[in-house]
Amino acid sequence: MTLAASVPDTWIGRLMQAVRASAKIRAVDVAREEEAVAIACGASLAGGRGAVLIQNAGLLNCGGVLAGLVELYRIPCFFIVSYRGDGRDPIYYHTPKGRVTEATLGAWRLPYALADRAEDLAAQVARGVELADESRGPYVLLITGGDLE
């Protein structure tokens, strides 16, 4: 990737610390998640490769820009999304987001995978980027805090 646009949560914030340490990836802090999607798309349209690092709450904000920019203009866009509120998340107030995350991804027809920390996570990221490139569309890798250990 050449650029990663992000709104952090606890988990994504840790991931972005690693991104900032990279000399190859421009980290862009944004105010709202739809911006992150458009910024990543702009980098890709200009010859780079943009990624979006956000929480699932923010992904739920992004239906319009996914349909009206990413899908409509067929732009590769790779997401790493923290999956708050699934069964492994100890924080109770994330639960409603967790309940609707995969259902929403399905309704929006977004291809996605759950990161599997028992396997090679770098390979899963590489595969997601590749699938976004091949489909010229979005691809979402859902992660949990444990995946960052």
Add this chain to the structure above:
Amino acid sequence: MTPRKTFLEALVAMLTPRDVLVSCLGANARYLPHLAVPAPCIALCDSMGAAIPLALGMALQRPDRHVIALEGDGSLMMSPNVLATVAAARPENLTALLWVNRHYESSGGQALPAAPVDWVGLARGLGLTHVEPVPDVATLHAAFPRARDARSPALLVLDVAFDPHEEIPPYSERPDEIRARFTVA
């Protein structure tokens, strides 16, 4: 007040092949295929509020090119937060032009919420330092080169006449055609 097309023609006449143009949805996107734009151009037909962040991503990816974003006040009203994002990223090669006509022109000419928004003040309050009001074409002719040379992100706030009877051409290109043609060499 100045008609939209007059502003747009004046801007296009100042562009060079080294620029990159990103247009929001609506009238500007519908006029652009009919103008001789010398720069790579991508025009949106949906996704309100995406023009400035899309241009920001391009500007950060290609610091050797100047990227110009056209955005409407209806779109920016939805997402003024992007101005803070631009101010934080500090691209030296991004100029945004905000077309203020106080109407959602492309959806039937409905009025925006009737608040007297101070766009220049808002943009400065969100951290942009190079912000200029542009009431007419003569000012645009002076302000656009200043914005291009500013070495900081710039916002020009254009005061645009709203004409409910303006005959704006329909969209003449499909997004996949626009996307296929768009390259930044």
